[in-house]
Amino acid sequence: MKKSFFDLVVDQWSTVPPVETADLSGKTVVVVGANVGIGFEAAKHFARMNPARLIIACRSESKGKAAQAEIQTVCGYKPCELWLLDLASFSSVEDFADKFQRECDRLDILVMNAGIATRVYQPTVDDWESTLQVNHLSTALLSLLLLPGMIDTGKKSGSASRLVIVSSDVHYWAVIKDEVKQASKPIAKLNSEDYRTPQAMGARYLDSKLLNVFFVRALQNRLLSTTPLTANAVNPGFCYSSLRREFYEKPLTNMIMCVWEKLMAWTSEQGSRQLVYAAIAERDKEDHMKGAFVSKAEVVEPSDFVLSEDGKRMQEAVWSETVEILTKEAPQLRSILQEHLAS
Known part of the structure; x- marks a missing residue:
């Protein structure tokens, strides 16, 4: 599927479907990145469905407490x-997963919403470019560490648990260079000095959202059809969000973004x-x-590149490299993958 800027405008100007509702009594829901924006609004929607436990996972304690109080x-x-x-x-991801395994006996819904969009190269404490780690590697790590709990919950409840990775329709516009497509380790290539330039960083958010789609599809492909776990990637649409805070720092980009938002942006609640x-x-x-890509309350095709032979090869390379990276950081992950995923 191809998506033009005109298609984006049409989507943004069309009616937003109403929020889905369900009875979540007895269920446990985790929303990562829930102190602001679409994650916060999604957490409020889940709260109104009365789950037994709703856990909002936030980086900032003060902002998290404010969100918790409002919910x-x-x-x-x-x-x-x-x-x-x-x-x-x-290490923070591993600590969270360890705490969850100690204190929670089920996990019905995990929404991995936290993400960043920066045009400036900034390494993490683990020496990865921050967008690659936050949007892809750590998102994958927590999802995989919590995989046994989700599968066990699905078996006991008789209803598949859901893993939701927040991607974006910007993955349609990710342009991957041949040297990255053909690399045996494409993530390392994107993390290299050659891809720390302003031009490369300007496209990094798009790259990371493509990686989200790859991860979901590769994971679902490795789950047995009888495994009671459904993983999908979702496009929240173009919404008012603090995600683009860097764009507001310079007068020109601030003006452009303000115009775009007034013309096209959904509210955070609509995106949620x-x-x-x-x-x-x-x-x-x-x-x-x-393994679906969800947009505007329906399953739609991901990008033509994702569905292409080049895309499929890159998806497999990304999966293999992701597993290699994460099992070095969290060795316990190896046994989880061996037990729950097909080789």
Whole structure:
């Protein structure tokens, strides 16, 4: 599928489907990146569905507490829990997963929403470019570390758990150079000095959203058809968001962004409806949601590149390299993958 700027405009000017609802009584929901924007609005929607536990995972304790208080007050949902998590640190991800395994006996819905969009090269404490680590590597790590709990919950409940990775329709416009497509380790290539230039960093967010789509499809391909877990990637649309905070720092880009937002942007609440849809909708057509790319409350084709032979090869290279990187950081991951995924 190709998507032009005109297609984006049409999507943004069309009616946003209403929020999906369900009874989440007895269920556990985790929303990562839930203190602001679409993650916060999605957490409020889930809170109104009365889950047994709603955990909002945030990097900032002060912002997380403010979000927690508002969910408790506005939604009348007192059990909302705040857990701290920094996706720019592999050790923080492992600590979160360890805590979850100790303190939670089920996981029905995991929404991996946290992400960054920066045009400036900035390494993490683990020496990865920050967008690559936050948007892809750590997102994959937490998803895989919590995989056993999601699968076990699906088996006990008789209803597939849902893993939702927040991607974007900008993956349609990711342009991958041949040397990256053909690399045995494309992530390392994107992390190299050659790809720290302003031009490369200007496209990094698009690259990371493509990696999200690859990860979801590769993971779902390795789950047995009988495994009660559905992974999908979702496009929240172009919304008002603090994600683009860097664009507001310079007068020209600030002016351009303000015009675009006034003409096309959905509210954060409208964008959050897509996350909720990916998490709870189409329970009567579970197979339809497996490995899917969800946009505007329906399953749509990902980019032509994703579906191409080059895209499939890169997807497999990205998966293999991701597993190699993450098992070095978290050796316990190796046994999880061996037990739950087909080789």
